[in-house]
Amino acid sequence: MRQICSVIAVMMIFVVSGGSAVAEGPGDPTAVKKEDDGKWLDKDGNPTYKISADGTVDWFTYSGYRRYHSDCHVCHGPDGMGSTYAPALRDSVKSMSYGDFLGVVASGRKNISAAQENVMPAFGDNPNVACYMDDLYVYLRARSTDALGRQRPAKKEEKTEAYTQAEDACMGKK
Numbered sequence: 088m089r090q091i092c093s094v095i096a097v098m099m100i101f102v103v104s105g106g107s108a109v110a111e112g113p114g115d116p117t118a119v120k121k122e123d124d125g126k127w128l129d130k131d132g133n134p135t136y137k138i139s140a141d142g143t144v145d146w147f148t149y150s151g152y153r154r155y156h157s158d159c160h161v162c163h164g165p166d167g168m169g170s171t172y173a174p175a176l177r178d179s180v181k182s183m184s185y186g187d188f189l190g191v192v193a194s195g196r197k198n199i200s201a202a203q204e205n206v207m208p209a210f211g212d213n214p215n216v217a218c219y220m221d222d223l224y225v226y227l228r229a230r231s232t233d234a235l236g237r238q239r240p241a242k243k244e245e246k247t248e249a250y251t252q253a254e255d256a257c258m259g260k261k
């Protein structure tokens with residue numbers, strides 16, 4: 088009987104939280120910790136943006152802006168706003184976890200329920216995307232809260248030495 092009760096309790100929590108079909112968003116985007124490579128993390132340890140009062144953005148936000156507009160905007164529209172073909176990623180990241188974001192970008196996805204077949208390509212083997220996953224995520228997170236508007240960031244932090252080293256290693260350079 089005790090066991091049944093706890094099963095019911097677990098099921099109720101499941102229902103209240105909306106079940107597993109409703110993905111959880113990343114929560115509070117406030118930056119609390121900076122890594123050596125210039126990446127800011129939120130209280131849960133997920134990558135986030137840091138934009139100063141004068142508009143200076145962290146390096147990842149700036150880099151993500153550039154990567155997004157070279158590899159994603161053709162389908163997802165400029166500034167993460169979406170298109171008739173692919174969803175607005177500034178909205179997607181509100182309800183997606185960081186892990187889910189990485190999974191979709193690396194492995195791709197096919198929408199077979201749509202009348203038109205919309206395909207999200209897998210970018211896991213493309214270093215121009217795979218080496219910049221956090222940059223893309225941080226940029227889109229800044230767009231999701233409107234911390235960054237629909238413009239090219241005017242001022243940015245400098246790229247750090249640690250970032251350059253990690254980037255070169257990922258891209259296969261010496």
Ligand code: HEC
Nearest residue numbers: 158159162172173174179191196197198205206207208216
């Ligand atoms: C060739 C067009 C195309 C390109 C390029 C593309 N995507 Fe997509 N993407 C799509 C489509 C279409 C979907 C929706 C697939 C579905 O409905 O299952 C999608 C879905 C996604 C999703 C899931 C969104 C959600 O609301 O569930 C994420 C995250 C995503 N793309 C990220 C990216 C990123 C980051 C890039 C750039 C590196 C990128 N995509 C480039 C077509 C594209």
